[in-house]
Amino acid sequence: MEKEISKAVISRLPRYYRYLGELMEDGVERISSNELSQKMKVTASQIRQDLNNFGGFGQQGYGYNVKYLHTEIAKILGIDRQHNLIIIGAGNLGQALANYANFKKHGFVIKGMFDINPRLIGLVVRGVEIRGVDDLEKFIVENEVQMAALTIPKTKAPEIADRLVKAGIKAIWNFAHVDLVVPDDVVVENVHLSESLMRLSYRASSLQDQKKKEEKKKR
Numbered sequence: 455m456e457k458e459i460s461k462a463v464i465s466r467l468p469r470y471y472r473y474l475g476e477l478m479e480d481g482v483e484r485i486s487s488n489e490l491s492q493k494m495k496v497t498a499s500q501i502r503q504d505l506n507n508f509g510g511f512g513q514q515g516y517g518y519n520v521k522y523l524h525t526e527i528a529k530i531l532g533i534d535r536q537h538n539l540i541i542i543g544a545g546n547l548g549q550a551l552a553n554y555a556n557f558k559k560h561g562f563v564i565k566g567m568f569d570i571n572p573r574l575i576g577l578v579v580r581g582v583e584i585r586g587v588d589d590l591e592k593f594i595v596e597n598e599v600q601m602a603a604l605t606i607p608k609t610k611a612p613e614i615a616d617r618l619v620k621a622g623i624k625a626i627w628n629f630a631h632v633d634l635v636v637p638d639d640v641v642v643e644n645v646h647l648s649e650s651l652m653r654l655s656y657r658a659s660s661l662q663d664q665k666k667k668e669e670k671k672k673r
């Protein structure tokens with residue numbers, strides 16, 4: 455891509471993608487930025503600005519071609535192709551991820567799951583077998599795996615991440631509560647549900663504070 459796109463724009467693209475997908479399912483072929491704006495509760499100018507980063511895709515008086523825009527966003531997000539994924543740690547969270555069928559719809563194919571617990575090894579979750587970590591490197595190479603989800607305790611995560619990187623993994627979806635140190639050509643996306651919950655808590659408590667202040671003023 456010629457132009458560097460801001461992280462803020464990239465972070466909004468999955469939401470555009472989801473809405474456009476829903477519009478496609480409803481048989482909508484085109485949509486104006488105003489209509490999209492009403493649906494998504496984002497200003498129309500924000501939408502135009504965001505999509506202008508990629509040459510716009512819109513036409514004056516016509517709006518956006520939903521299917522075309524959906525396809526272009528998929529290309530930008532790299533979800534127009536298959537990504538082979540493994541999950542390390544087949545406990546509660548690992549199995550929940552493996553059970554979520556929608557990843558496949560977006561091109562993420564779970565090739566394998568790995569764990570050290572002998573009671574889990576050999577079990578099959580949604581067609582994916584849980585394996586021991588001994589042959590991890592071999593499996594990655596043979597199955598052309600590029601991505602790994604880490605759902606293991608934080609104390610174990612750095613060591614496994616090193617092994618993954620050495621075996622050729624280029625993207626780590628990290629759920630373990632630790633900041634991983636990886637080479638420049640490897641990307642890490644941290645997912646921390648509790649941080650999201652804390653943000654929710656912050657918003658809920660500041661809303662309550664605001665209400666209290668307003669009530670005090672009225673008195």
Ligand code: NAI
Pocket residue numbers: 542543544545546547548568569570571574587604605606607608610614628629630631645646647648
């Ligand atoms: P869990 O205990 O059910 O599963 C962890 C699994 O990892 C176990 O099956 C264990 O045998 C396996 N394991 C441990 N060391 C391993 C190694 N070296 N290689 C392969 N497998 C290994 O725990 P749960 O609830 O699934 O959580 C997993 C991790 O994710 C924990 O570190 C937890 O703190 C974290 N977590 C993060 C969340 C987030 O939002 N980021 C949300 C929930 C959990």
